[in-house]
Amino acid sequence: MRVRVFVTLKPSVFDPQGTTVAEALHTLGYGSVESVRQGKYFELDVNASSADQARQVAAGAADQLLANPVIESYRIEVDAPGAAS
Amino acid sequence: MKFAVVVFPGSNCDHDAYHAAKHVLGQDAEFVWHKDTSLAGADAVVLPGGFAHGDYLRTGAIARFSPVMQEVRRFAAAGGPVIGICNGFQVLLEAGLLPGAMLRNASLQFRCEHVHVRVEHLDTPFTAACRAGQVLKLPIAHGEGNYYAEPQVVEALERNRQVLFRYVSPAGQVTADANPNGSVNAIAGLCNQARNVVGLMPHPERACESVLGSADGLVIFESVVKAGSSLSL
Numbered sequence: 001m002r003v004r005v006f007v008t009l010k011p012s013v014f015d016p017q018g019t020t021v022a023e024a025l026h027t028l029g030y031g032s033v034e035s036v037r038q039g040k041y042f043e044l045d046v047n048a049s050s051a052d053q054a055r056q057v058a059a060g061a062a063d064q065l066l067a068n069p070v071i072e073s074y075r076i077e078v079d080a081p082g083a084a085s
Numbered sequence: 086m087k088f089a090v091v092v093f094p095g096s097n098c099d100h101d102a103y104h105a106a107k108h109v110l111g112q113d114a115e116f117v118w119h120k121d122t123s124l125a126g127a128d129a130v131v132l133p134g135g136f137a138h139g140d141y142l143r144t145g146a147i148a149r150f151s152p153v154m155q156e157v158r159r160f161a162a163a164g165g166p167v168i169g170i171c172n173g174f175q176v177l178l179e180a181g182l183l184p185g186a187m188l189r190n191a192s193l194q195f196r197c198e199h200v201h202v203r204v205e206h207l208d209t210p211f212t213a214a215c216r217a218g219q220v221l222k223l224p225i226a227h228g229e230g231n232y233y234a235e236p237q238v239v240e241a242l243e244r245n246r247q248v249l250f251r252y253v254s255p256a257g258q259v260t261a262d263a264n265p266n267g268s269v270n271a272i273a274g275l276c277n278q279a280r281n282v283v284g285l286m287p288h289p290e291r292a293c294e295s296v297l298g299s300a301d302g303l304v305i306f307e308s309v310v311k312a313g314s315s316l317s318l
Contacts, residue, residue, distance in 0.1 A: 009188075013233060016191050016267070065150075068143055068179065069187040072234060 001046050002079040007067045008039035034055040042066055051078040086313040087113040087165035089313045090128030090158070091173075093148050094119065098134035098170065102290040106131070110306050127164045129210070129309050130157055132173025134226070134288055144229050145175035145188060147238050154180055166309050167212035167282045171227055173285030174274070183284050184242070185234035185278055191267025195228040199298065200265050202250040202273045202287055203257050210312035211283045212249055214304050220257045221250075221301040223287035225265055230286040232268035232275075238270055250274030250285050 009015045015037050022036040044061065048054035055078050062074045088106040092099045099116060106114040112248025115125045119137075124130060137148035149155070154176075159234065161167045163180055169177040178184045190196060199222055204215040215221075242248050250273040252264045264271045267284070289302025 012235075014186065014187050014191075014267075016193055020193055027155075035218065040147075045196075065142070067144070068186050070235075071188065 001048050001051065003044040003046050003058040004055050004077045004079075005042040005044060005058055005062050005066055006039060006072075006075045006077075007042070007062070007072050008037055009071055010073050013071045022040050039072075040066075051080065086129060087127045088129050088131055089115055089117045089124045090131045090133055091134065091153055092116050092118055092133075093137035093151060093176075095137045095139055096135035096172070098288060098290060102131045102133045102170070105293040105306055109303065110281065110310060112310060114194045116140070117153060119148070119153050121153050121266050122150050122156060123179050123235070124153075124160055126154050128313050130160055130288050131166070131290075132157070132167070132169040134171030134173060134291070137172055137176060140172075141169075143179065144172060145177075145179035148172075148176045149179040158182065161282050163276075163280050164279065166312065168211050168305070168309070169277075169282075169284040170288055170290060171225075171230075171286055175229065177282065177284045180275070182282050183275060184238050185232055187229045188231040188267075189231050190227070190231050190265070193276050195226075196230070196265045197224075197226040198265070199223065200225050200240075200273075200287060201253050201255050201257075201260075201263065203253040205249055205251060206246050208246075208294075209249060209280045209283055211276075211305050212308055213312045214308040218257060218287070219304070220253060220255065221287075221289070221304070222255075222296070222299040223289055223302055225287050227266070227286055230266040230268065232266075232272045232286075234269065239272075242272075242275060243270065245278060247275045247278065247280075248272050249276050249283060259281045292301055
């Protein structure tokens with residue numbers, strides 16, 4: 001089952017990379033882009049019997065390794081079983 | 086005194102630390118591979134600088150799970166002196182042996198230069214031989230040394246006198262220009278509450294002989310030797 005994990009810096013944490021990307025976009029004329037937060041994206045193929053189980057595995061992986069809870073938070077999406085990929 | 090220098094795949098300051106301990110200070114020293122499950126009977130442990138496990142995912146994030154880290158944890162919990170330098174500091178943060186985390190340098194630049202840090206407290210095994218307020222000229226070489234912790238954590242660090250090193254001007258003043266990476270409160274190094282686990286971004290092991298441009302780092306290693314002689318480890 002395909003699970004997507006999005007890891008981003010917490011809103012309270014300054015993101016110098018995102019700020020620099022935003023400034024570059026402004027230079028390119030994308031003045032309507034008000035802010036950018038840069039993060040990490042993981043695709044996990046999980047052998048699981050249900051979406052809940054897959055989500056649980058991914059949450060464990062994110063808590064233990066994929067995200068650093070001091071500075072980052074994460075969001076998990078699971079592809080619905082049987083949905084076309 | 087015997088130093089154990091932990092070697093992760095990607096460590097690159099391990100030989101500098103070994104050289105400082107063994108050849109400059111004349112102490113015993115031994116390399117310990119990250120898969121080892123013993124610290125070779127050492128009295129002090131060095132987690133050296135470098136790029137452990139390629140810094141993949143986050144600096145120190147994979148190294149934290151190396152088998153030797155269980156022994157380092159045990160050693161630290163028993164009060165043994167542990168110092169993490171640069172990448173070793175990042176490993177200690179990821180391992181939760183020190184609070185906080187590292188962000189990308191505010192400038193986004195990898196900074197490789199000499200900086201000045203002020204020694205804030207002397208009651209730790211790695212600062213015991215320093216003078217109060219002593220300013221050390223030490224090299225840095227890092228892209229992710231922008232120390233961050235939640236405001237209440239930073240307050241607790243200051244209250245508990247855990248901030249051991251602060252980036253300062255050569256005259257010892259905290260200024261924006263003297264902070265090379267944007268660290269909160271100009272924090273360059275800190276210790277745990279028990280004061281035996283210390284992490285710092287600058288490299289004292291690369292500044293132990295005047296031929297290297299500064300011998301100011303030697304006092305850090307002299308401190309642990311001095312502290313070790315008064316500890317029953």
